Every structure is written in C-alpha cells, then in structure tokens.
Amino acid sequence: MTQPKHTHQTWDDYLREGTGPVQDKFLELVRGTRDSRHYCNNVIWGNLQTEDYARAVFRKVVDFHEIPDDVEAGVARRAARAQFIGQGGRTYHVLLSEQALRTNLGGAEVMRGQLTHLLDALALPGLKLGVIPARAELSLYPGHSFTIFDGRHVHVETFSAGLDVKDEREVAVYEKAFTLLERSAVYGREARELVEAELAVLT
Incomplete structure (x- = not known):
C-alpha cells in the first residue's frame, strides 16, 4: 500500500486525548530513526529540553488548545526520547537560533536550568549542536522550525496543525534549507560561549 506523501492533521485531532498519546507517536518515530536533523528557530529542541522547560511548553499547549490536562504525561514521554x-x-x-536560547518559557529559574543542561549536552556522543548567532549573515531566510528523519520524512509544526512531508522533492527542499542554515551556525567553543552569555544574563 502506497503511503501518502503528505499528512496534515490539525492539533484538535492530534491532541483530542491530550499530549501523552502524541508524544508516544513521536517516541516511536525517534526510536526508529538513525539520523535526524533539527532546526529550531525559537525554542529548544524537544530531546534537549529539561523536564521543567518541557513542563512550561506543555502547559502552554494545554492552555492554548484547551485540551485534557495531562502535562505530566507529555513531559514523561518527551524525557524518554x-x-x-x-x-x-x-x-x-541540531541547529538552534540564538533566539531559541533567549525565548523565556517558565521564568528565569527554568531557563537557567535549561541553558545549563545545554552546556552539558555539548559533550553528548552522537550529538552535533550548532547555534546560529543573531547577527550572523544568513544564506537563507530563517523560516519555520522542522525536523528531517533519515532523509525521508520531514515534520513541521504550526499553530493549528502538524505537517508530515514524505515527497522526495519536498524533502530535498528541506535538506537544502538545512544545509544553507548550517553555514551560519557556530559549534564547539563558540556555541558554548553563546549559551554561557545567555546564562550570565540570568544569574
């Protein structure tokens, strides 16, 4: 059976039973993926979120979409990833914009914990973490956040829906976008310095 090249599902449908079941689906997707690339232009990538940061994110999701309050279930599933x-x-x-380091979700204490966690994550095996400085010259307009799974599947989230793209030509567009965005990112010591600078503002 041929799989659809696009899946567009509104959050009203996705979140009908709360955040937990949605995170279970993402957990299975992550479990089956060997190579993934993530561009996050305004928040910290999910797998690198602390529980407190994720809790702040899910609280806003629950309140905005007026869905069953299962914030703790969502946090547990996200942490499992x-x-x-x-x-x-x-x-x-992972490519994070510098804005992602600054977007305040949960208050100063939560953000201090999150940024400290990011510093620790720089040493994780298998993780390449880049930060795009706010003043870096870009080879592409910033656009929206997205994830590429094994070069075959792209997931994009909007305010109203989640979009899954599996058409080869469209996936190639996201591959090209990631490559261009990567040109503006810094890694290693320079990335650490950007995180430390934001952390210093909060202390």
Whole structure:
C-alpha cells in the first residue's frame, strides 16, 4: 500500500486525548530513526529540553488548545526520547537560533536550568549542536522550525496543525534549507560561549 506523501492533521485531532498519546507517536518515530536533523528557530529542541522547560511548553499547549490536562504525561514521554541520544549509532544534528536560547518559557529559574543542561549536552556522543548567532549573515531566510528523519520524512509544526512531508522533492527542499542554515551556525567553543552569555544574563 502506497503511503501518502503528505499528512496534515490539525492539533484538535492530534491532541483530542491530550499530549501523552502524541508524544508516544513521536517516541516511536525517534526510536526508529538513525539520523535526524533539527532546526529550531525559537525554542529548544524537544530531546534537549529539561523536564521543567518541557513542563512550561506543555502547559502552554494545554492552555492554548484547551485540551485534557495531562502535562505530566507529555513531559514523561518527551524525557524518554532523550535516552536515544548516543545509543545504537544514532546521530543528531541540531541547529538552534540564538533566539531559541533567549525565548523565556517558565521564568528565569527554568531557563537557567535549561541553558545549563545545554552546556552539558555539548559533550553528548552522537550529538552535533550548532547555534546560529543573531547577527550572523544568513544564506537563507530563517523560516519555520522542522525536523528531517533519515532523509525521508520531514515534520513541521504550526499553530493549528502538524505537517508530515514524505515527497522526495519536498524533502530535498528541506535538506537544502538545512544545509544553507548550517553555514551560519557556530559549534564547539563558540556555541558554548553563546549559551554561557545567555546564562550570565540570568544569574
């Protein structure tokens, strides 16, 4: 049976039973993926979120979409995804905009914990973490956040829906976008310095 090249499902449908079942689906997707690339232009990538940060995110999701309050279930499932970093030869290439380090979700204490966690994550095996400085010259307009799974499947989230793209030509567009965005990112010591600078503002 041929799989659809696009799946567009509104959050009203996705979240009908709360955040937990949605995170279970993502957990299975992550479990079956060996190579993934993530571009996050305004928040920290899910697998690198602390529980407190994820809790702040899910609280806003529950309140905005007026869905069953299962924030703790969503947090637990999201935290479970982090276990796959460094396992089974999986690789993760993550691009965060500098704005993602600054977007305040949960208040200063939560953000201090999140940024400290990011500093620790820089040493995780299988993880390549880049930060795009706010003043870096871009080779492409920033656009929306997206994830590429094994070069075959792209997931995009909007305010109203989740979009899954599996058409080869469209996936190739996201591959090209990631490559262009990567040109503006810094890694290693320079990435650490950007995170540390934001952390210093909060202390």
